[in-house]
Amino acid sequence: MLYERLDSYVRDSREEFEDKLAEMIEVPTISMEPDRAGDMRRGAELARQYLESIGARAEVVETPGNPVVFGRIEAGANYPTLTIYNHLDVQPADPSEWHKDPFTFFKENGRYEGRGTTDDKGPALSAMMAARYAAQNGVPLNINFIWELEEEIGSPNFEHFIKNNLDRLSTDSILVSDTIWISRSRPAIPYGLRGAMMLTMTLETGAKDVHSGLTGGVARNPIGELCKVISECYDAETGRVKIKGFYDDVVRATRQEVQSFLDSGFTPQKFKKAHELKKLRFDDPERVLKAIMAEPTFEVHGIAGGYQGPNVKTIVPHRAEAKISCRLVPDQEPKKVFRLIRDFVREKNPDIKCEFLGALEPYIGEFTGKYADAASRAMKYAFGRQPAFTREGGSIGAVVTMKNHLRSPIIFLGLSLPEHGYHAKNENFDWGMASGGIKMFVRYFDEISRLSE
Incomplete structure (x- = not known):
């Protein structure tokens, strides 16, 4: 009935x-x-x-x-x-x-x-x-x-x-x-x-924005320095994180799991269309599925600093901030991953401050x-x-x-x-x-x- x-x-x-x-x-x-x-x-x-x-x-x-x-x-x-x-x-x-x-x-x-x-x-x-x-x-x-x-x-x-x-x-x-x-x-x-861990990286190199004609060439540029350190943290073309120990606790998906992922009806073409993406980092279905389901990430969500208005204002900014998160997989621990990133950044540029904002396991x-x-x-x-x-x-x-x-x-x-x-x-x-x-x-x-x- x-x-x-x-x-x-x-x-x-x-x-x-x-x-x-x-x-x-x-x-x-x-x-x-x-x-x-x-x-x-x-x-x-x-x-x-x-x-x-x-x-x-x-x-x-x-x-x-x-x-x-x-x-x-x-x-x-x-x-x-x-x-x-x-x-x-x-x-x-x-x-x-x-x-x-x-x-x-x-x-x-x-x-x-x-x-x-x-x-x-x-x-x-x-x-x-x-x-x-x-x-x-x-x-x-x-x-x-x-x-x-x-x-x-x-x-x-x-x-x-x-x-x-x-x-x-x-x-x-x-x-x-x-x-x-x-x-x-x-x-x-x-x-x-996947879990998530959120942080910011902040760099201040002065008290105010300064004229690039008067100080350019000797004044430190916090946006440029921040981008340099971020590029040392991960490869933006492949997504691979370069920080030692980042992948140590990752439990790899088994062959049985990966096959079940592949049985889901996934195609890179449908994925791109659904999310309105012009191009993926790679197009092999297995590699894509492992990347979005069973591997950790390092993502830059935004960088703020300097002049953001129309045309060009010729200043050297005094402050920059990057908003970053990492998607995590079993058995990564959010606080441990944050410490790895913080220590790596401190070694590359001790003036950059990393702040832990929150995490989901x-x-x-x-x-x-x-x-x-x-x-x-x-x-x-x-x-x-x-x-x-x-x-x-x-x-x-x-x-x-x-x-x-x-x-x-x-x-x-x-x-x-x-x-x-x-x-x-x-x-x-x-x-x-x-x-x-x-x-x-x-x-x-x-x-x-x-x-x-």
Whole structure:
């Protein structure tokens, strides 16, 4: 009976899904902008109302920062508990870059555009609507919802929420729906995440900018010196980091893992098109996949200093700053990597100051076992193809926190695609992935409710 009515439920839920997604998108929950506190609160209250509307007990739980929305559907004290994690905060969006206003929901032919549609409000709603169906049809599973509002800024207060609510967060397993397939043609289940470590390099060589005609040739140029040291840290053409010890703790992907990456439907051509890249550092599929899933990086995000206005102002700048991050993989430790970089930079130019800004640890899970098998069957049921097991190149700070404190198996069942524009202009989602997601989640809930039988 569970599956006989599922297709009609999904069809009948479409208008409700679209209305709720529209309402969520038009609340600009940009956690990166401090003046959005009112919008963050509105987003949390809306989420609480949505969870209560499906029969969950729900509340907005305070933290030192933005709140967390927690809900629970109670099926029975003797039944297993699943915790579903999503986040409802979003990246900033520059309206001048978008087709339409990023916080005005737009739909056309089953395509939904707006900031947060795919990351991560659309997938959250798919999971919620699947949970309602499962509860209404007697699936013997308790379901907890954790909807965070600080994921996009590294989850600085998520551990506070977890540690202060451990008693009611006890769970048999965890489901995260905040990941991306490699290709629409092949479902993907990630089992690992890269970590991240953020730092700045700053160099001051004077008290003010000075005239290049009067001082040029003898005045030190902090932008040039900073660029020189950065070029000694890594090879910008290959991405290879030159700092001794940087790769010492890296656990290499096995041949079996790499083959699963290759089975994901990836092609360099589709990758370039989806991300609007003109050229990659290399085009061999295996090398690209290892680079984005299983190897660390050194990235320069911005260099500030000197004159940035129109034309040329002939000065020698007195200060420059580079914003840098490293994506990390198991078993790299963020603080150790920072020390390696800091000591290397100090040796090359002792006047450059390195400041540690924050970090997220890498995560590696299992791609075998009963939960992974249940996830694989659920994805195949909904989307018609056996999924590939992959790793995510990005980071989700909350995952490591849940692993450390809740100590339960974690499964990733994402619904986003490269062309959906994670963190990019014209972010979008679509009914095909949303409706398939509802079916996938229902099947997964059913599967794991019977694991102990």
